[in-house]
Amino acid sequence: MQAGLPPELDALKNTIRQIVQDECYPLEAEFLANPSQEGVDEPGAPRGIAEALSGLLGVLPEASWDRLNKISKDTGIYTSFVPEEYGGGGMGALGHVILDEEVHKSIVQLPTSPVPLMMVGAATPEQEQEYLLPSVEGKLHYAFGQTEPNAGSDPGGMMQTRAVLDGDDWVINGTKTFISGAASSDYILLQAVTDPDKRQRGGITMFIIDNPSPGLSFDSIRLWVNPGKPQQYTVNLDNVRVPQT
Ligand SMILES: Cc1cc2nc3c(=O)[nH]c(=O)nc-3n(C[C@H](O)[C@H](O)[C@H](O)COP(=O)(O)OP(=O)(O)OC[C@H]3O[C@@H](n4cnc5c(N)ncnc54)[C@H](O)[C@@H]3O)c2cc1C
Incomplete structure (x- = not known):
């Protein structure tokens, strides 16, 4: 032993x-x-x-x-x-x-x-080149967008943010909250429901959303754990388009 x-x-x-x-x-x-x-x-x-x-x-x-x-x-x-x-x-x-x-x-x-290790093994070769490798070197910073106003401990069951395919783009609508570093991030790894019947069993997809993007906006949240400059944000997604490939 x-x-x-x-x-x-x-x-x-x-x-x-x-x-x-x-x-x-x-x-x-x-x-x-x-x-x-x-x-x-x-x-x-x-x-x-x-x-x-x-x-x-x-x-x-x-x-x-x-x-x-x-x-x-x-x-x-x-x-x-x-x-x-x-x-x-x-x-x-x-x-x-x-x-x-x-x-x-x-x-x-x-x-x-500041590498997002969750991309390892999940990203395409193009996504690795564009996002993962620059993040390894500290040239890009990401935020992670899972929590919603009504989906904290049970994101799989309660998530409302929806992504719908429209032509070659996914169109994402919804609200995320408590997202650390969102406003200053270069991109957000953000989860949305793509198949409401399957939900957490294959119906929730992680998207890479460039910041800034049309339809993406932020409201800062003041938390006692971060008394100075706000670090957490509500992320509003209003018809944010992400290319399918
Ligand atoms: C400083 C900070 C940074 C954060 N950064 C991020 C981030 O970068 N990205 C992101 O996606 N999220 C982030 N979050 C959100 C965090 O992940 C959520 O706060 C967490 O998942 C809990 O969700 P909630 O606050 O809605 O609490 P709730 O889900 O409302 O839970 C409240 C309480 O109820 C308990 N509870 C819930 N369900 C049950 C149950 N079925 N049975 C028994 N007890 C239960 C929980 O344990 C908890 O004590 C951050 C939060 C904070 C405070």
Whole structure:
């Protein structure tokens, strides 16, 4: 019986831990001394416990983030969890958990690839080139659109957002909510019902929606977990067209 981590993951853990200690911990005092005030005083901004939390949302000079990005990329940590065929380290799901655990030991988080792993094995070769590979490198950022005002814990059973084929396009109508980073994303991986009879048994499809797109709009949501600049959005889809191929 094997106890503990395989040697290569143990080495990965120690490497990340050392870099976080050497490069991120020393920046924490500066980060915490400069809390971001963006959005904190706007009408509707959350109060109470949120105000205490806002002191943990610091600001660092761009040069510091550039340096951390470079370190993460140069050491291979940035893409360590991405499959090798997409240019990553191939450390798999367990490697991903280790990475997450270690980078979250500092409030100054070492940057990692914003790749949507859910596209791996599901995207066409064209979608891999256009969306997946640029995301691996951090050139594109995505948002994930599943939750709806009346479909949270049971998206398969309750989802209302509908996609209907019209000629060569899917036409999507509906509302998503709580979608993190939606307004600033380059594209949204968004689920819609394509066959109401099958629903979660083959009748819900994930679409790639470019942002911006005609008919796509956003309303920000103020949550106490994000007291500063809003991070979550309601996403409105009004006849948004997505090419079938
Ligand atoms: C900060 C934040 C970021 C988010 N980011 C995203 C995002 O990027 N993309 C996205 O798609 N969604 C996102 N969400 C939405 C999140 O996934 C939903 O909030 C979650 O799925 C729960 O849905 P709900 O809020 O509608 O709660 P509900 O489904 O209304 O559930 C409320 C409570 O009832 C319980 N409950 C529900 N059904 C049952 C049942 N049958 N039996 C017993 N108990 C039940 C639940 O466990 C929960 O405690 C985000 C939410 C937050 C707060």
